[in-house]
Structures are given as structure tokens and as C-alpha cells.
Amino acid sequence: MAVPAWFALAGTSPAVEQAKVTVTVTDLRNANGIVRACMTRDETKFPKCRGVAGAYAATAEAHAGSVTFTFTGVKPGKYAIALLHDENGNGKADRALGMMPKEGFGFSRDAKVQMGPPSFSDAVFPVGAADQKLTIRMRYLL
Numbered sequence: 001m002a003v004p005a006w007f008a009l010a011g012t013s014p015a016v017e018q019a020k021v022t023v024t025v026t027d028l029r030n031a032n033g034i035v036r037a038c039m040t041r042d043e044t045k046f047p048k049c050r051g052v053a054g055a056y057a058a059t060a061e062a063h064a065g066s067v068t069f070t071f072t073g074v075k076p077g078k079y080a081i082a083l084l085h086d087e088n089g090n091g092k093a094d095r096a097l098g099m100m101p102k103e104g105f106g107f108s109r110d111a112k113v114q115m116g117p118p119s120f121s122d123a124v125f126p127v128g129a130a131d132q133k134l135t136i137r138m139r140y141l142l
Contacts, residue, residue: 017129021056021071025083025106027138031064033087035138039071039079039108043120047082047107062087080123081108085138096142104138113139 025035039056040049049055058069062085084093085104094102108125111118125134 017076018073019076019127019129020131021074021079021127022131022133023069023071023081024066024133024135025068025138026066026135028062028064028066028085029104029138029140030087031062033062033085033089033103034059035062035067035069036084036086037069037071037081038083039074039081041077041079043080043124046080046120046123047117049082074127076128077126078124079108079127080111080120080125081134081136082117082123083107083136083138085140100141102142104140106136106138108134108136110137 021039023037028035037058038047038049040046040052041054042049042052045052049057056071056074058071060067060069083106087103088094093105096102105113107118107123109123111123
């Protein structure tokens with residue numbers, strides 16, 4: 001579809017709706033390391049989204065209690081968020097006995113963990129043109 005000539009004359013172009021998604025992470029047990037957040041629409045890659053096209057990522061220094069992230073320029077769609085409290089700052093989720101997370105984690109919609117991370121469908125939430133605010137509780141098993 002061609003762009004009407006008056007858009008060019010007005011100095012504007014058709015805008016793609018984009019929103020801000022602000023996430024407050026609660027229940028951090030300490031101020032060690034960093035908190036990593038990943039937001040993706042790719043259900044086949046969730047909860048990992050490093051190197052996933054169209055994924056949004058953010059990090060923040062940990063603070064005992066809570067920390068807030070804002071993802072900007074978010075296109076409408078269905079997304080899920082995964083969080084990691086990387087207490088030792090080594091860039092990965094450390095595990096005890098190869099399975100049990102030693103560091104904190106969280107998911108949008110406070111999706112439950114049962115013998116592994118939740119499915120995309122358990123954590124998914126819609127994003128439209130309006131800005132959104134979410135709260136995700138950090139969980140610790142050890």
C-alpha cells in the first residue's frame with residue numbers, strides 16, 4: 001500500500017504503535033549481583049531469549065527488596081518475561097546438583113515452576129498500544 005503524499009508533505013510517516021512495559025521485581029533477598037530480564041514473543045525459545053530476534057533484554061544492579069525495568073518501543077503482540085537474580089554476576093543461572101536453581105528466578109503472570117520452567121502459555125501477556133505495568137515476584141528455592 002502506498003503512503004499518501006500528504007504524509008510526506010507533513011513531514012510525518014505512518015507510525016507503528018509501540019508501548020512501554022514497566023516491570024517491578026519484588027522479593028529480592030539481597031543486593032548481590034544483577035537482575036537480568038528477558039521479554040520475548042518467541043514461544044519456542046522461552047524462557048531463554050539471548051540472541052532471539054525481536055527479544056527485549058535488560059539488566060539492573062540488584063537491590064534488596066525490589067528493582068524496576070522499563071522496556072521501550074515494544075510492538076503489540078503476546079510476550080512472556082523471564083527473570084534471573086544473577087547473584088554472583090557470572091551471566092548464567094547456577095544450579096545445585098545440575099537441576100535445582102541456586103539463584104532467584106521469576107516469570108510474568110507469576111507462572112509456576114514445576115519440574116522446570118513454565119510454558120510460554122503460562123507466562124504470556126498481551127501488549128497493545130497502551131503502556132503497561134507488571135509486578136513479578138522473585139522466587140528462590142535454595
